[in-house]
Amino acid sequence: MALVHHPGYHEHRQTIGHPERPERLAAIVERLRLEGLWKDVLTPEPVDPGLLEKVHTAAYIDSVRNFGEGYMDPDTYVRPETYRIALLAAGGTVLAARRAMETKRPVFALVRPPGHHAGSYHGGGFCYFNNAAVAAEALLEKVGRVAIVDIDLHHGNGTSDIFHSRRDVLYISTHQGGIYPGTGAVDDLGEGEGLGFNIPVPLPAGSGDATFGLFSERILHPVLERYRPGAMLVSFGGDAHYMDPLGGLSLTSPGYVSLTEELLGLARKLCGGAVCFTLEGGYHAGALAEVVAGAVAVFEGKRISCEHDRSADEQGVGSFAVEAAVRRLKKHWPV
Numbered sequence: 387m388a389l390v391h392h393p394g395y396h397e398h399r400q401t402i403g404h405p406e407r408p409e410r411l412a413a414i415v416e417r418l419r420l421e422g423l424w425k426d427v428l429t430p431e432p433v434d435p436g437l438l439e440k441v442h443t444a445a446y447i448d449s450v451r452n453f454g455e456g457y458m459d460p461d462t463y464v465r466p467e468t469y470r471i472a473l474l475a476a477g478g479t480v481l482a483a484r485r486a487m488e489t490k491r492p493v494f495a496l497v498r499p500p501g502h503h504a505g506s507y508h509g510g511g512f513c514y515f516n517n518a519a520v521a522a523e524a525l526l527e528k529v530g531r532v533a534i535v536d537i538d539l540h541h542g543n544g545t546s547d548i549f550h551s552r553r554d555v556l557y558i559s560t561h562q563g564g565i566y567p568g569t570g571a572v573d574d575l576g577e578g579e580g581l582g583f584n585i586p587v588p589l590p591a592g593s594g595d596a597t598f599g600l601f602s603e604r605i606l607h608p609v610l611e612r613y614r615p616g617a618m619l620v621s622f623g624g625d626a627h628y629m630d631p632l633g634g635l636s637l638t639s640p641g642y643v644s645l646t647e648e649l650l651g652l653a654r655k656l657c658g659g660a661v662c663f664t665l666e667g668g669y670h671a672g673a674l675a676e677v678v679a680g681a682v683a684v685f686e687g688k689r690i691s692c693e694h695d696r697s698a699d700e701q702g703v704g705s706f707a708v709e710a711a712v713r714r715l716k717k718h719w720p721v
């Protein structure tokens with residue numbers, strides 16, 4: 387088990403009152419320390435420019451570098467230091483992915499800013515560079531296939547777009563349907579060579595532990611077992627938690643722990659344990675810290691005690707949505 391962290395991640399600031407604030411990461415670090423899980427912490431360098439250019443256009447990278455200060459979109463502010471810190475976030479996820487590959491152990495990149503809304507030529511949704519996509523490119527230097535599983539509340543439109551016509555990166559996303567950024571419809575399975583390798587699973591409000599359990603059984607396991615990735619990345623957002631102020635999904639902290647166990651089990655079975663988790667969203671600091679610490683504990687075969695365990699969605703309110711995705715996938719996968 388290892389963590390990746392850089393002090394610079396705490397220096398990144400959006401506007402006053404913005405949910406993506408430094409306190410999120412501070413709460414995570416504090417909880418990990420409290421649980422005795424703050425150890426084996428690696429400090430990254432900024433991402434290699436050649437690797438960044440595999441994902442983002444040179445023009446877009448230049449535009450972030452030279453942006454100065456102001457709004458990139460109504461939710462995403464840029465300051466003079468943003469470029470430097472965003473390079474460190476991408477570099478941190480690359481370091482975590484490479485370490486996971488070398489050691490065949492899970493590694494968690496505790497980065498800010500997040501990345502999954504950033505596409506090849508645009509940022510937005512609190513994101514500048516797509517950390518997971520850049521890390522996938524780094525892994526592809528060593529393996530032929532990489533699977534990205536995105537359990538953030540929001541659809542990772544950037545990641546989806548970047549790999550939309552490719553099959554060397556499989557992208558599976560659970561997200562609440564009908565909210566920001568409005569993409570990730572159940573029929574959008576990719577295009578060309580990549581048809582079937584972009585798997586959106588939009589879920590209705592209220593979907594939580596039972597719905598995600600069904601998703602794991604009906605989609606995650608059969609698809610990944612057929613795909614047989616050489617390494618896995620997890621875009622880990624804490625905003626699918628029922629405590630989160632931005633969304634309507636209702637995973638509990640134990641629900642996140644179970645999902646982490648499933649993902650780690652699959653990584654061990656399919657790619658020798660090479661799995662890198664990278665932090666995306668999550669805006670209730672206490673719940674976010676709890677689910678990240680819960681996941682890191684799973685890496686060590688431990689359990690932490692969870693405060694936010696109020697069970698909702700015992701019946702699987704999003705089951706019909708999982709089955710709707712399964713029906714689309716039958717043509718491509720043994721679901």
Ligand SMILES: [Zn+2]
Pocket residue numbers: 538539540623625666667668
């Ligand atoms: Zn999110």
